């Protein structure tokens with residue numbers, strides 16, 4: 001039976017090598033870690049790999065965890081570093097030709113079933129629309145928005161995680177929201193002119 | 204018809220909007236900005252639009268990861284052994300020695316590392332059809348030997364090798 005222990009208690013038991021605690025550890029944090037990885041890099045399988053690698057690195061680094069940050073933030077930092085490595089590798093990957101102005105995250109999102117954004121709009125597939133529009137944000141803005149909107153971190157926690165001043169976090173959030181507002185408006189205005197027979201002609 | 208009304212907020216307007224939107228502001232600052240937006244249609248409209256963006260964002264749920272049920276205690280499921288040649292060039296490169304191990308075995312190995320790192324001694328790792336078990340105090344027993352099926356699953360050899368390596372390391376620590 002899983003008892004509800006605090007993060008700190010659970011971490012302490014893991015450091016002592018308690019096997020059940022490792023399962024509890026994964027159960028407790030798998031979803032937020034996977035969600036962070038997925039929203040950051042946009043690919044299910046790679047997000048799962050990042051998630052697994054996060055746990056591995058976390059387990060190995062646990063003895064060095066001294067409660068210097070909220071534990072979840074400490075995990076998020078590992079995840080974000082892995083995501084950043086992934087994105088860099090995608091940008092450098094010699095066998096995949098990515099035009100210079102195309103972002104690998106955007107490419108990844110677009111590469112999963114190749115559907116035009118008009119189709120997503122027509123189906124009101126909001127989850128995919130958001131996913132697509134989020135890829136248009138620069139990395140720092142995207143990360144700030146993800147950490148705030150989906151993980152509820154405070155400005156200060158985001159600043160610590162991203163290694164930037166508090167004011168920069170707010171700027172990134174503001175600019176990110178402004179881009180999203182503009183991009184979502186474009187998309188949401190589309191069906192008015194694009195629905196009906198006229199839409200077919202464009203395909 | 205375009206609206207030429209402009210905002211006259213005297214301070215850091217972007218910061219104030221973000222503070223207000225996310226409710227991370229002290230009461231005094233909040234009051235100041237609240238008084239401002241009562242008279243400022245520009246800020247009111249902008250805040251409304253960002254709230255709309257937030258509502259839309261809330262609809263984005265990540266897809267469920269693919270799971271393989273056999274190792275359900277670790278929900279992430281096993282990472283299947285993939286021959287190196289089959290790995291696409293673009294796939295992420297995890298810690299190389301773990302590459303072909305399922306996640307639970309990799310976690311087990313990581314647990315061993317924690318044991319070593321924390322100075323805990325005498326871990327025993329055994330693998331059986333029931334799954335993986337870890338115990339302490341195995342130094343008196345015979346070391347676990349790689350099973351005959353090791354050749355079928357390369358990660359088992361790796362795990363066994365790693366267990367041996369760690370055992371040596373722990374022994375050397377415990378017998379100064």
Ligand SMILES: [Zn+2]
Pocket residue numbers: 210211212239240243244245246247
């Ligand atoms: Zn204003």
